[in-house]
Amino acid sequence: MKSPLISLENKNIFVTGGSRGIGAAIVKQLSDLGAKVAFTYSSQQAAAEAVLANLSGDGHKCYQLDVSKSAEVESVGQKVMTDLGQIHGVVNNAGITKDQLILRMKDEDFSQVIKTNLEGIFFVTKFFSKSMLKNRQGSFVNISSVVGSSGNAGQSNYAASKAGLEGFTKSIALEFASRQIRANVVSPGYISSDMTNSLTPEQLKYFADRIPLGRPGEPVEIAQAVAFLLSDAASYITGQTLHINGGLYLA
Ligand code: NDP
Secondary structure: OOOOOOOOOOEEEEOOOOOHHHHHHHHHHHHHHHOOOEEOOOOOOOHHHHHOOOOOOOOOOEEEEOOOOOHHHHHHHHHHHHHOOOOOOOEEEEOOOOOOOOHHOOHHHHHHHHHHHHHHHHHHHHHHHHHHHOOOEEEEEEEOOOHHHOOOOOOOOHHHHHHHHHHHHHHHHHHOOOOOHHEEEEEEEOOOOHOOOOOOOOHHHHHHOOOOOOOEEOHHHHHHHHHHHHOHHOOOOOOEEEEEOOOOOOO
């Protein structure tokens, strides 16, 4: 649906993890608002191709990418810029969970979550900011989680990665501001997706009982905010975290 306030016409936007859930809703929303979108998937090629086929307009592309590998980010980033040209917006959405209580958490599960959710954002930001800094325009939106602010038992790795993402985003907002490049965080609460479908019934009930608006969010409710922050309607907003959680956590 087109909004009179928000247009992404003439903007090329790169989104990580667009094959499912929140990322797929973001990719769809951006294309509905006129953007040309390049998005990635990790392993689910068929899901990514189904998302691609459903986008509005043409010229969109999808790519296989593991964001935790810096060389892959570099080579996929080069392909994206060859295919679409200058990138005006980046959404760091890809994220994983490997939940466990701290005494049972394997070392590799702690590092894999940090590598994917935090180092991956560093690799992607470093690559795309080079040309944005030269062009003196651009917008980053990084997807955090309510647990980055509130903490959550059994998610020390995930919460650390998301809290780190928020500090990272504030820092790049300050670093890039003189070139008119903005960076913001969208922090979802409990949103219906594959990630939350894998929560235990006890975890699901814990969240559902605590949401003042009385329901989980839908991926499109995150996507609309991401589109706003990428658009020129948000031209004076940088370094901020927008919490979208039905009142579950008040910052
Ligand atoms: P999903 O698990 O539904 O989708 C994850 C996406 O990330 C998929 O596109 C997946 O690709 C991709 N991905 C996974 N690992 C990698 C990797 N190593 N490199 C590149 N891409 C990868 O997640 P959600 O839609 O639920 O979550 C999206 C974001 O929102 C995440 O950052 C998450 O932390 C955050 N979030 C989600 C909440 C929720 O309630 N769902 C709540 C708060 C935050 P493939 O399909 O190929 O596997």
